[in-house]
Amino acid sequence: MKKVIIRKTEEIENWRRNINSEINFIPTMGNLHNGHIKLISTAKNDNSNVNLVSIFINPLQFDNKLDLENYPKTIDNDIKISFSNGADAIFIPSIEDIYPPNNKNIKFLKAPEELSSALCGLNRIGHFDGVCTVVYRLLNLIKPKNLYLGEKDWQQLLILKNLVLKKKLNVAIKSIPTQRDFDGIPLSSRNVHLSKNERKLIRFFSSELVEAKKIFQKEKKIYLNEIIKKLLAKKISIEYLEHLHPHTLQKAKIGDNISLLAGAIRCGETRLIDHVFLMRRRPIIAIDGPAGSGKSTVTKLIAKKLKLLYLDTGAMYRALSWLIIKESIDYKKEKKLQNILKDISIVFKSNTNSHQDVYVNNYCVTKEIRSQKINSIVSKISSIKEVRKFLVEEQRKIGESGGLVAEGRDIGTTVFPHAELKIFLTASIDERAKRRKSDKNSKDSQEIDLHSLKELIKKRDFEDSTREISPLIKANDAIEIITDGYSINEVVEKIIDLYNDKIPKEAEIE
Numbered sequence: 052m053k054k055v056i057i058r059k060t061e062e063i064e065n066w067r068r069n070i071n072s073e074i075n076f077i078p079t080m081g082n083l084h085n086g087h088i089k090l091i092s093t094a095k096n097d098n099s100n101v102n103l104v105s106i107f108i109n110p111l112q113f114d115n116k117l118d119l120e121n122y123p124k125t126i127d128n129d130i131k132i133s134f135s136n137g138a139d140a141i142f143i144p145s146i147e148d149i150y151p152p153n154n155k156n157i158k159f160l161k162a163p164e165e166l167s168s169a170l171c172g173l174n175r176i177g178h179f180d181g182v183c184t185v186v187y188r189l190l191n192l193i194k195p196k197n198l199y200l201g202e203k204d205w206q207q208l209l210i211l212k213n214l215v216l217k218k219k220l221n222v223a224i225k226s227i228p229t230q231r232d233f234d235g236i237p238l239s240s241r242n243v244h245l246s247k248n249e250r251k252l253i254r255f256f257s258s259e260l261v262e263a264k265k266i267f268q269k270e271k272k273i274y275l276n277e278i279i280k281k282l283l284a285k286k287i288s289i290e291y292l293e294h295l296h297p298h299t300l301q302k303a304k305i306g307d308n309i310s311l312l313a314g315a316i317r318c319g320e321t322r323l324i325d326h327v328f329l330m331r332r333r334p335i336i337a338i339d340g341p342a343g344s345g346k347s348t349v350t351k352l353i354a355k356k357l358k359l360l361y362l363d364t365g366a367m368y369r370a371l372s373w374l375i376i377k378e379s380i381d382y383k384k385e386k387k388l389q390n391i392l393k394d395i396s397i398v399f400k401s402n403t404n405s406h407q408d409v410y411v412n413n414y415c416v417t418k419e420i421r422s423q424k425i426n427s428i429v430s431k432i433s434s435i436k437e438v439r440k441f442l443v444e445e446q447r448k449i450g451e452s453g454g455l456v457a458e459g460r461d462i463g464t465t466v467f468p469h470a471e472l473k474i475f476l477t478a479s480i481d482e483r484a485k486r487r488k489s490d491k492n493s494k495d496s497q498e499i500d501l502h503s504l505k506e507l508i509k510k511r512d513f514e515d516s517t518r519e520i521s522p523l524i525k526a527n528d529a530i531e532i533i534t535d536g537y538s539i540n541e542v543v544e545k546i547i548d549l550y551n552d553k554i555p556k557e558a559e560i561e
Contacts, residue, residue, distance in 0.1 A: 052101070055140045056130065060148045063192050066140065073100040076195035076222075078186060081106045082123035083132045086230035086238035090199045093227050095137030100196060104133045105142040105189060107149060111159075111181025123243055142193070149188055160184045162210050163217075169300045170206050170291060170313055171324065182207055183214050190220055198222050202557050203229040203237050205311065205326055209298065212552070223548065228557040229326075235261070237325050249318035252287050256316050257325050263312055264327045271331055273303075273312060282316070290315040290322065297328060297555060308332060308453075308469065309558055328558035333359075333454030335469075336550060337462035340476035341523060342426075342511050343483030345534050345542065349476060350458040351406075352543045357456070357550065361407060362449055363399070364459035364466065365429075367442050369420035370397050370411045372432040376424065382435060392441045423499070430511055433460075434518035443521075460515055463526035472553050473529035474546055480505050480512075482535045 057066055067074070075094035079087055087104075094102045106129050113119035126143070133141050150157055162172075162179035172179055190198070198215075200208050212224055230238045236253045245253065259278050267273055273294050282289055292314040294303045303310040313326035336353065340346050347363060354361035374395065375382050382388050398410045408417045419425070432438055446466050450457065457466065463473035478486075484504045499507070515523035525531060530549060534542050 052139050054134050054138070057140060057142045058144065058148075060144055060192055063142065067194065070101050073098075073196035074193060075100045075102045075197045075199060076189070076193050077102065077104045077138070077199045078189055079104060079106055079129075080108045080112075080122070080240065081129050082125050082240040082243070083129045084238045084240065084242075085232075086201055086203065088132060088136045089227055089230050090201060091133060091136045091138055093225070094197065094199045097197070097225070101139045102137050103140045103142060103193060103195070104138040105144075105193075106130075106133075107142075107144055107185070107189075109149075109181055109185040110146060111184055112178050113181075114176055114178060121244075123240055142189075149185065158184070158187065160187055160214070163213050166206065166210050166213060166300055169295070170293065171315060172206070174290060179207065179210050183210065186211055187214060187218065190215075190222060195222055198224050200224060200226050201229065202226050202555055203239070204324075205297070205313065205555070206300065209300070224552075226551070226556060228555075231257075237323075239323060241321050241323065244321045245318060249321065252285060252318050253316065253323050253325075255285055256282060256287060256314065256323075260312060260314065260325055260327045264329055267329045273310075273329065288317040290317060294329075297558075298553075306469070308471065309334070309554070328555050330453075330558055332452050333559075334471040334550075334554050335450060335453050335467050336456040336472045336474070336546070337467045337470035337526075337529075338456065338458040338474045338476055338546075339460055339462050339464070339523070339525070339529065340458075340474075341460075341483070341508075341515065343487050343508055344476045344478045345486065345539065346458040346476050348539055349542050349546065350456050352539065353546055353550075354456045356543065356547060360449075360455035361399075362446065362455050362457035363407065363409070364442070364446055364457055364462060366399075366407075366409045366420060367397050367445070368433045368438070368459075369425050369429050370409050370416050371395065371438060371442065372425050372429045373416050373420050374411050375432060376428065382432060382438075385437060388435070388437050392437060395441075397442075397445065426507070426511070430514040430518070434514070434520055436520055439520050460523040461521035463529050464524060465521045468526070472546075472550050473526045474549070475525040475529040475531045476534060476542070477531065478534045480508055483508055 057063060077090045077094055091102065091104060108122055110119055130141055160180060160183040162183050167179040200211065202208060208226055215222055215224060232238055234254050236257050259281055263273060263278055275292065275294055279289065279292055295301060295311045295313065296303050296307055297309055297311040308331045310329045311326055312329055315322060315324045338346055338350050351361055380391060396412050399407045400410060402408045408415050409420060443466055450467055463470055484501055487504055488501055532542060532545060
C-alpha cells in the first residue's frame with residue numbers, strides 16, 4: 052500500500068473509501084518517542100488493518116498559552132518515525148480543519164465530572180474537555196475499528212473509554228502499558244524540557260512509586276505520608292499523590308484487589324505524571340453457566356491466551372462423583388461422607404498435549420468423568436452440603452494467589468465472589484444439545500437421540516438451578532453472553548476484550 056499524508060479533513064473520506072479495509076487509529080500530538088512507536092508497532096502487529104497516525108497539537112488541551120507555544124514541534128521527524136514503524140497514513144490537519152470557525156456542527160464536549168475532577172483535573176481546568184472534543188471529532192472523521200492509547204495517561208484513557216461508551220461509538224480501545232526510558236521515567240513528549248537535575252528528580256519520584264509497589268506486594272499496605280516526606284525532602288514540588296480505585300478514581304478501599312498509586316510533580320516549568328498499579332493478588336475470571344454452554348472449551352482457550360491457570364471446578368465434582376460410584380459410597384450418610392472426604396486428593400496435572408488431566412487419589416480419571424453415568428449423578432452429588440463445602444475450600448485454596456480462570460456453576464456467586472471479571476455463559480437448549488451430540492469425547496451423548504438429550508439437559512438445568520446449596524444463578528455483577536450463532540473464537544475474544552477493559556496491562560507486569 053502506498054503511504055500517504057493527509058492534511059485536509061475532506062480528504063479523509065476519500066482515502067477511507069479507497070482503502071477497503073478497517074482502520075487502526077493512533078492519535079498523537081507529535082514529538083514522537085518510543086512510547087508512540089510502541090503504539091504504532093502494536094497496531095501493525097495486532098491485525099491486517101490499515102494504520103493511521105494523526106499529528107495534531109490540540110489547543111483545547113492547554114490552559115496556558117505559553118505551554119502551547121512551547122510544546123515541541125518535530126513534524127518531519129514524526130513523519131519519518133511513523134512510516135518506519137508501521138503507519139500507512141498520517142493525518143496532519145490544521146486547527147482550522149479540526150475546528151472550522153463558522154461550523155456550528157462541531158460539538159465541544161464536557162468530560163464526566165466524576166472522572167475528570169480528580170488527579171490532573173484538579174489543576175488542569177478544561178483539559179479533559181479538550182481531549183474529549185478532539186478525539187470525538189477525530190473518531191467521527193476517521194471511523195476506525197480500533198483506537199490505540201497508552202496507559203501512561205490512565206485518567207485520560209478512562210475518560211475516553213467513557214466517551215466511547217456514552218456516545219455508543221463502534222470502536223474498540225486497545226491500550227499498551229506505560230513505556231519507560233532507560234532510567235525508569237515514563238516516556239513523555241515533555242521530557243525534552245528537563246535539565247539533568249530535573250531528570251534526577253523525576254527519576255527519584257518514579258523509583259519511589261516502584262518501591263511502594265514492592266512494599267505493597269509484601270505487606271499489602273501503602274505508606275503515602277512516608278512517600279510524601281521523602282519527595283519533599285528532595286524539594287520536589289508535589290501537585291498530587293493519591294491512592295485510588297483504578298476505575299472510579301475514588302479513594303481506594305481496603306477490599307480493593309487492584310488499586311492505583313498516582314502522582315504529578317513539577318520540575319521547573321515542566322509537569323510530569325507517573326503511576327503504578329498495586330495488586331493484592333493476580334486477577335481472577337469466573338465463568339458460570341449451564342451444562343453444554345461451552346464453558347470448558349472457552350475457559351481453556353482464555354487461560355492459554357492470557358497465560359492464566361485453568362481451574363475446571365466441574366471436573367472436581369465429576370471426579371468426586373466417579374469415586375463415589377466406583378467405591379459404592381453411600382453419600383447419604385453425612386458423617387461417613389465427611390470422613391471419606393478428608394482422605395480424598397483431587398489434583399490437576401498438565402499432560403504432554405498441554406491439556407489438564409484430572410487425578411483422584413493419584414488415578415487419572417480424565418476420560419471416565421465425561422460419561423453419561425457421571426452426567427446423571429453429578430448434579431445430585433454437587434448439591435450435598437459436605438461435598439460443596441469441601442470442594443469450595445479446595446478451590447479457594449487454589450485461587451488464593453489469583454492468576455486463574457475458573458468455570459463452573461457457582462464460581463462468581465460462591466467460590467470467587469470478588470473475581471475481577473464474572474461471565475455467565477449460556478446458550479439455548481437446542482444449541483447445547485447439538486453441541487453435546489457432536490462432542491466426540493462423549494460417546495454416551497452420541498448414542499442418545501437429540502430429543503432425549505434435550506430432556507436430559509432440561510432436567511440438569513432444573514436440578515442445578517433449584518438445589519438448596521449454591522444453585523446455578525447469574526451473579527449480580529456478571530456479564531451474560533449468549534453463545535448461539537457465535538464461534539468459540541468469537542466468544543473467547545469477547546471475554547478477553549472484557550478482561551483487558553477491566554485489568555490494566557501494567558498490572559500484569561511483574
